Amino acid sequence: MTMDEDRQGFAAEYALGTLDSDERAQAEALLLVDPEFVAEVKRWERRLGELNVLVAPVEPPAPLWEQIKARVADAGPAEPMRLPEVAVAPAAAAAAPSAQVIDLTRRVRRWRALTAATAALAACLIGVVVARDLRPDLMPSGLRPNTRVVERVIEKEVVREGPSARPAQLVAVFQKDEQSPAFVMSVDVDKRTVTVRQVAAERLADKSYQLWIATAPGAAPQSLGVLGNDEFTVKATLAAYDPAVINNATFGISLEPLGGSPTDRPTGPVIHAKLLQVTPGQ
Amino acid sequence: MLTSAELVWLMAAVAKGDQAAFERLYVATRAKLYGVALRILRRSDLADEVLQETYLKIWHSAGSFDPKVASPITWMVAIARNRSLDLIRKKSEVSLEDEPAAAEAAGEEPNPLARREMTEELRRLLGCLGQLQEDRRRMVLLAYYSGWSREQLAVKFDAPANTIKTWLRRSLMEIRECLGS
Numbered sequence: 206m207t208m209d210e211d212r213q214g215f216a217a218e219y220a221l222g223t224l225d226s227d228e229r230a231q232a233e234a235l236l237l238v239d240p241e242f243v244a245e246v247k248r249w250e251r252r253l254g255e256l257n258v259l260v261a262p263v264e265p266p267a268p269l270w271e272q273i274k275a276r277v278a279d280a281g282p283a284e285p286m287r288l289p290e291v292a293v294a295p296a297a298a299a300a301a302p303s304a305q306v307i308d309l310t311r312r313v314r315r316w317r318a319l320t321a322a323t324a325a326l327a328a329c330l331i332g333v334v335v336a337r338d339l340r341p342d343l344m345p346s347g348l349r350p351n352t353r354v355v356e357r358v359i360e361k362e363v364v365r366e367g368p369s370a371r372p373a374q375l376v377a378v379f380q381k382d383e384q385s386p387a388f389v390m391s392v393d394v395d396k397r398t399v400t401v402r403q404v405a406a407e408r409l410a411d412k413s414y415q416l417w418i419a420t421a422p423g424a425a426p427q428s429l430g431v432l433g434n435d436e437f438t439v440k441a442t443l444a445a446y447d448p449a450v451i452n453n454a455t456f457g458i459s460l461e462p463l464g465g466s467p468t469d470r471p472t473g474p475v476i477h478a479k480l481l482q483v484t485p486g487q
Numbered sequence: 488m489l490t491s492a493e494l495v496w497l498m499a500a501v502a503k504g505d506q507a508a509f510e511r512l513y514v515a516t517r518a519k520l521y522g523v524a525l526r527i528l529r530r531s532d533l534a535d536e537v538l539q540e541t542y543l544k545i546w547h548s549a550g551s552f553d554p555k556v557a558s559p560i561t562w563m564v565a566i567a568r569n570r571s572l573d574l575i576r577k578k579s580e581v582s583l584e585d586e587p588a589a590a591e592a593a594g595e596e597p598n599p600l601a602r603r604e605m606t607e608e609l610r611r612l613l614g615c616l617g618q619l620q621e622d623r624r625r626m627v628l629l630a631y632y633s634g635w636s637r638e639q640l641a642v643k644f645d646a647p648a649n650t651i652k653t654w655l656r657r658s659l660m661e662i663r664e665c666l667g668s
Contacts, residue, residue: 214656217663222527222568223630223637223655226576247556249659252666254561255609256631262518263525265538270513273542277509280543 208241212404216242220249231389231402234376239404379458388414388458394451397443401432401458412473415465416441419455426457431465489515494559502550509546516560520567527571527634537574541567572634615665623658626651 208216218224219232235242379388387406392399401416417426429441443451459471466472489497494515500508520541524534544566552562616624622644629635629643637655641648 214659217659218652218655220565221627221630221655221659222572222634223640223652224576225636225638226573229573229576250565251557251561252612252662252668253631254558254564255606255612256628257519257523257560257564258606258609260519260522260526260632263522264518265521266531266535269535269538270510270517273513273539274506274510276539276543277506277546280547 208245209405212242213245216245217249220246220253227391227393227400228402230376230391231400234378234389234391235404238378375452377456390456392443392451392456394448397446397448397451398440399429399443399456400440403432409460411463413461413463413465415459415461415471417457417459417471418443418446419457420446420450421453426471428466428469429456431461432458491558491560495554498549498552498554498559501546502552509542512545513542516563519560520563523564523567524571526632527568528575533574533578534571537567537570540570544570568634575634576636611666612662615662618665619658619661623654626655627658627662630655 215224215228215232215235219229224232232242232246236246375392375394377390379390387404389402389404390399399416403414406414414432416429416432418429419426429443446454457471457475459466459475460473461471462473494512497508497512497515501512517538521534521538524537524541525531528534528537541563545563548566552559557565616627619627626635626640626644629640635643637648637651640651640655644651646654
């Protein structure tokens with residue numbers, strides 16, 4: 206698959222640095238799952254990185270080194286990053302799954318039960334990647350599952366390094382398959398907005414993608430709107446929902462007739478499902 | 488500054504957990520990375536924090552550094568820039584009042600003294616930048632050196648943010664074509 210023009214421009218602008226924080230979070234989500242995007246960003250970082258030669262060096266305050274040393278000592282030896290094991294394939298089940306993964310799995314089932322009640326879950330639903338307030342540096346590059354898993358939801362959760370005063374932001378990548386992200390979604394809990402960027406989803410002339418939210422297990426999905434056919438990003442408001450509700454909500458994208466579902470429920474296959482997991486206590 | 492080959496060697500040692508190598512890497516690169524962060528953040532307390540995070544990440548990710556894909560210094564600078572940009576974007580959404588005069592002073596003119604350090608790659612890149620229209624070139628440099636967003640560029644260049652986006656992307660594609668790689 207070759208990168209479409211928008212994704213190339215997105216990678217270039219990420220490296221240049223002109224994206225806003227929402228878009229940066231989306232790009233960082235793509236960096237976790239999309240090797241082509243990673244390669245493109247690296248090429249741009251190299252091309253533009255030469256400009257650093259002209260930046261005047263400035264000596265940092267001397268005590269900084271002691272602080273860095275202390276933090277490195279706290280963090281332990283340089284090892285391939287800390288990340289919870291991902292329950293992807295049966296082989297991984299040997300490693301005791303963390304409570305978090307179990308919880309996520311339960312939520313996968315919830316979403317499935319939900320979609321089964323409303324629409325057939327499409328066979329192409331393969332992967333969902335969740336990251337909270339992305340820290341791509343914590344992601345080992347080799348973590349991506351290399352077995353093809355059909356009809357299995359893959360979860361990765363990035364754990365934050367420590368508390369932060371940053372506003373809550375949740376990001377997820379919706380994938381057609383392991384190599385092909387279709388949508389990236391970011392949710393700003395404080396501002397109560399959700400932004401969906403169509404990355405490589407097939408653009409169909411006679412169909413529309415529609416975004417849904419399910420606020421609780423078993424709750425009926427409610428439409429957040431139809432994703433524009435020509436637009437790359439769509440911003441929907443979550444103003445009607447409490448931040449606590451948003452934190453625990455499940456999001457889905459369904460394929461609908463042009464203009465959206467004729468009913469108030471998803472009617473077409475749910476091509477992408479989305480789980481948001483908030484790391485407890487943060 | 489050490490040569491690129493020396494930095495590659497240090498990175499390999501750091502990847503194995505060599506703390507002495509890490510300190511040498513820090514000594515060799517700290518002023519450059521701090522300069523990069525400070526230029527974008529314009530506040531030393533923020534630059535201090537970013538520098539710590541940057542070296543923490545370098546310590547943890549040295550093993551994933553690939554000398555075939557990146558040079559050590561551009562790799563490290565990219566980490567420092569991305570950290571700085573993540574921070575400034577979150578901050579500036581809350582308060583962009585950080586007096587525009589300071590932003591202006593940060594300017595886009597790079598340090599002329601460093602020109603003697605110019606690499607062949609940089610010469611080519613500057614050649615390509617020189618082929619862009621004056622204001623497009625300034626946009627790219629303001630974005631790279633001072634971390635300006637589309638919105639900030641839109642104000643300065645008195646154009647809608649979407650137009651800025653189109654110009655930036657076109658400029659970047661022209662640079663890529665010009666570089667031929």
